[in-house]
Amino acid sequence: MSEQPHDLMKELDLLDPATVRLYLNDYSELFLRVGTEESGPVTARLSFPLSYPQEFVTLSLDGEEIGLIRKMRELDKQSRQVLGEELAWRHFVTRITAIHSIDVRHYVPHWDVETERGRHVFEMRSRRDLRVMDRRILVRDADGNRFEIAAIDDLDPASRQLIEGQI
Incomplete structure (x- = not known):
């Protein structure tokens, strides 16, 4: 007897x-209308922001998934435009366009970078706050701000x- 594969998409x-x-x-505030039913304000979150930044958007109301x-x-x-703007605000990431220096002092990486918004200097808590995905890099500084090298x-x-x- 062979079991049928479980289809998570149905759930x-x-x-x-x-x-x-x-x-x-x-x-x-973000509102959702499905047919004639309206809900809001709703919260939009990417379920997989790193691997699927344009897919699997969860909408919830008062902490409950809609x-x-x-x-x-x-x-x-x-x-699409409203949702894109909402997600950009929620998942705000500054793009790094150049790196002036990366110094490690007392095991703490100090970065001096050029971003799309100008020069920025920050510290990372540890090297674990640097994620490499293929040729894309995400960095989180000690204050929780996120940066990306696309x-x-x-x-x-x-x-x-x-x-x-560093990688």
């Missing part, structure tokens, strides 16, 4: 993108050499 409360509308109310949006690109344009190959040679010494 998820997937929302039909054809009936979902997301919008901001007058107080800039449902899951499988793929943002299947939403209507306005809902592609190591896009950095200048000096910056690449500095980061490669």
Whole structure:
């Protein structure tokens, strides 16, 4: 007797993108309309922000999950834009465009970087706050701020050499 493989997708409360509308109310709170039912304010979170940044968006109301949006690109344009802005705010990440120096003092890495918002100096608690995924790197500083190097190959040679010494 062979067992059928378990399909986890059937257990998820997937929302039909054809009936979902997301919008901001007058107080800039995110609201959800599914058909004629309205809920809000709702909280949107990426279930897998690193591996699937445009998929598996959980919507919840008062801490209780309402449902899951499988793929943002299947939403209507306005809902997609509102949701994208909401997630960008929640998962705010500053992009590192160049690295001036990385010094380790008393086992604490000190970074001096150029970002899309200007020069920034920060400390990391430990090297565990640096995650490498293929050629993308995520860094969390001692204050919990998040930084991203979208592609190591896009950095200048000096910056690449500095980061490669850390990974």
